[in-house]
Amino acid sequence: MTLDMKAGVSGEQIRPDRLAEALERLKETVGPSGWSTHPGLLEPHVVDWTGVMRGSSPLLLKPARTEEVATIVSICREYGLKIVPQGGNTSLVGGAVPSGKGVEILVNLARMNKVRAVDTINDTMTVDAGCLLASIQAEAEKNERLFPLRLASEGNCQIGGNLASNAGGSNVLRYGNTRDLVLGLEVVLADGRIWNGMRGLRKDNMGYDLKQLFIGSEGTLGIITGAVLKLFARPASVATAVCAVPSVKAALDLLALCKQRTGGQVTAFELMPGTGLELVLKHFPACRLPLERLCEWQVLIEFSSSDETASQQERMTAVLAEAYEAGLVSDAVVSASLSQSRSFWALREGLAEADMMEGPTIQGDIAVPISSIPDFLEICSAAISQAVKGARIIAFGHLGDGNIHFGIIQPADVLPKDFLARSDEIHGIINHNTLRFGGTVSAEHGLGTLKAGAVLKYRGEVEQDLMLAIKHSLDPSGMMNPGKVLEAGRRQLQE
């Protein structure tokens, strides 16, 4: 078997008259309100949320139905055009912007935003892929249920994008990643056919679990157009705490104790360094520290339960008292109200932005086994400090998932451009140390454009070949979201 991978962005030319004909047919497919070629209207769709990754496209399509998506794919295929599927364009890794190196048609699913059905006995919600995450959360709430995916971008991101990137977020510890929140999918394949896998089953061993292929593949294998999502009992009692901990190791022991005492009802367990919280307090004057003073490490903990008869505040206070006795916590405040809980979360959520307000920041979205976090933080921080004199390291994130956002702020005495010029070197140090501990260089954001070379650089040949074989198998012409996930075309599969 020799697979000639053409999955990358090719420079193939299409004759101008053929292109014009194709664009005309695409416009007809979606009707007058479903397309745009106006540069101003295209602007937010060809640039990544971060503003760093920019491409171009001759046409933005906004189909209203799955069948229109299927026709679009068929037409693009017929004319040799490529497709960039797009949700809210909030991946932060350029997963949904065109490269501009070829003729890439943007297919944005914003108009496919219907909740198709809610079943509160099966605890499922069936949705179009273009539904905003926030709308889905609200619809679940309206039905006295919880859809637990929780992201900073929830007001802008679409569930199709969440599924395509297997988004993580703040509730993974309790409810899992997006992959764990879905029972069925509808996908338009690269050959233009529609796969209807919209089954709301909690057990289904009838052949290969095809939906798993599309979840996390970032639109490179097909376009997700619908999903059957899991719903959960709505939390009736929630408690949030901010605690100072003597060390990261102590934080891990505290996590184990919380898991034990709550029977797994820890919703969040977030690491916050003192250096980072200092910047939050500096740049967000409305933020208040609930503790007497900042220590090197703090954690934000959340317990929740759908049982309204059990107070999570009481439970959390008891667990933290036990932790204090055991020396795992040096100070702690449990929220007394919802607004206080929100103010605790504001500290955590301000960390990424405060870093960037302080100066240009280079950040890795990595994960290692939870047990390796203390060593990883120590060794990686030392390596960065040695390489970048005066670097301010802000490592924070989802400790309970092993997911650390490892950020380095520009040293005060270095010019921003000189610091950013070392971006590859600094990412290299973070990545090298992540992999030493059996980790991943993309924990929750995906690979997109930004890290499209990571698999070929950091994973072994066998793993690369498996991924390329799947890509080739489902998208042999490489038309789906070219250049993302795999920098295909650089190697050939040979047997």
Add this chain to the structure above:
Amino acid sequence: MTLDMKAGVSGEQIRPDRLAEALERLKETVGPSGWSTHPGLLEPHVVDWTGVMRGSSPLLLKPARTEEVATIVSICREYGLKIVPQGGNTSLVGGAVPSGKGVEILVNLARMNKVRAVDTINDTMTVDAGCLLASIQAEAEKNERLFPLRLASEGNCQIGGNLASNAGGSNVLRYGNTRDLVLGLEVVLADGRIWNGMRGLRKDNMGYDLKQLFIGSEGTLGIITGAVLKLFARPASVATAVCAVPSVKAALDLLALCKQRTGGQVTAFELMPGTGLELVLKHFPACRLPLERLCEWQVLIEFSSSDETASQQERMTAVLAEAYEAGLVSDAVVSASLSQSRSFWALREGLAEADMMEGPTIQGDIAVPISSIPDFLEICSAAISQAVKGARIIAFGHLGDGNIHFGIIQPADVLPKDFLARSDEIHGIINHNTLRFGGTVSAEHGLGTLKAGAVLKYRGEVEQDLMLAIKHSLDPSGMMNPGKVLEAGRRQLQE
């Protein structure tokens, strides 16, 4: 793209001297204690647990290391031999027996039975695929953790087989299927290479999630040789109840109430029909009914929590009192001791065997959306009763997962052979009604040999093509577990 599928069992011949040479090299690979050709020793490996499916093999191999498995695959590939990977051979669908139609080498992983590592901070256990499920449960217990997969065959089945078949069982409601219990895999591919995906990460979006392909593929894409499993906090308090419910609909409302009141800590919710429990009491005289009298429907419920300070008995008693007031329960007994809890489970676990002791039984392992269970049971039972006069229907199982074991016992006035001759027709009625409700004809047992035609019969062309494309992509010569899952070779993929 035209894929010439050769995934089925082919009748290709291999020259006797070439075969002898291949067998010699295979024996050398595993050494004197790693192989057998003795018919008596091969017997339990070529017959399915049910005794129904029987095949043949010239050689049983028991490799001791992953590298030996890789060499075996390479040699088989070189000589055109096929491979049947085998764990405990307890799939009940003939997933691990050779067909005997070609030269199929049995590769049993029983000697690869080491626990490689336990990490109680990362809450992971790294194991060889040949570890018995019961050994893994015991090792978790030794480390004050829980590995929650719970199956009737746990003393005989191997974790590799559980993973290959994505086994379900009694704890799925709380902890998910086997797929949900694994973080990393090691797989020997059909080209003889080893894929090392043994990462213990809870978030990893670095490309396609390859392990998902092998989980549930029943050995048709590669041989799972190792896994990183998730561990959980060990339950400190458990409560079990048997309840009479006025209807299946009431049972579903009771399930929703239990989920709400426990914050999702319902470990089991099992449906038991009065007709079935009558047979259990008849054939297992040691079993006792804890209720005053049998009703048409009973449920067995289990709550558990790792929090030793909260009594699950108290919690369950309160929930059942509330349910009684709401008319969801007509009678209920909560276990007062572990031994009483075991006696409740004996009723549930006796159901399948009691059916078979009563007479030849035809049983479907199906799942439908939970909300469809009442209608499914009513309509499917009526259809069966109409087709098979005097049929005794025993429908029981994992109500909380939508998974019903729909059994029909031979009518008293029909000869066993005449009843069993209608097996295809009866399965057809069950399957037809299952699919009407958006269900699956294999919920937790997989397809194996028994249901290898189901995908081609019951799923649409797009889904079939996707599965065949993946099979072709990862096992182009069709050497891995031929004839299982997909009755490949019957169709050709054409584009």
